Amino acid sequence: MTTASVTQMKCACPSCLCIVNISDAIQKEGKYYCSDACAKGHTEGAGCSHAGCGCHA
């Protein structure tokens, strides 16, 4: 084991598969999102625009 801590986690949007860096994630209510669209719950019907991810639904 090293002293490295966890710096990445999955986007908190349930339908999103993206892995985000905590240092540059969108933080909202204690959760980490990969993008504004995910943080808003895709209210505008937009996806996170990451390649291969179809999280807007």
Ligand SMILES: [Zn+2]
């Ligand atoms: Zn996504």
Ligand SMILES: [Zn+2]
């Ligand atoms: Zn996301």
